[in-house]
Amino acid sequence: MDATQAAGQPESATNPYVEAQAVMDDLRDALTTAGIKLPSLGLDSIPTRDGAVLVELGRCNFATARKLAEAVRRGAAPDDPDPDAVAHLAGLAGMLRGHGYTADADADDGTLLVTYGPESRGVTLECRTRPDDGDRWWFCWAGGIWICEADKPIEALVTVKAALRRVDA
Incomplete structure (x- = not known):
């Protein structure tokens, strides 16, 4: 040490x-x-x-x-969100809505805003390819902090729910 x-x-x-x-x-x-x-x-x-x-x-x-x-x-933002990213975010959005959260996708920039409802603070997610993982799809917080692989949406669901508890606390 x-x-x-x-x-x-x-x-x-x-x-x-x-x-x-x-x-x-x-x-x-x-x-x-x-x-x-x-x-x-x-x-x-x-x-x-x-x-x-x-x-x-x-x-x-x-x-x-x-x-x-x-x-x-x-700003290095892609012109249009990748259809695969949109599909992964749509699947996660459906799971989050099933758990009672509000999940609003922004088709222009490929982000997903998740809140408890209209009056609460929320978190923003993206879905990107991760260069250091063979360009596989990953969910990440807006700004690029990786959450989990996009083919593991339950892990993303658990992480988002935990983050929302901290944000609204």
């Missing part, structure tokens, strides 16, 4: 390379979602004077640069 673990701090609190690696992996996932690959994406091997670790974006061809610019302009 090192001093960081003994103090109860995560390793990334004192190791900037661990945090930089996590950020770089998150960026790579976001770029992959937008259909963009930066082949030389990596960490700079020499930290700055203040110890910060830089993420090296590297060079790319003009077609990749154009795709990157377009993705930034549109």
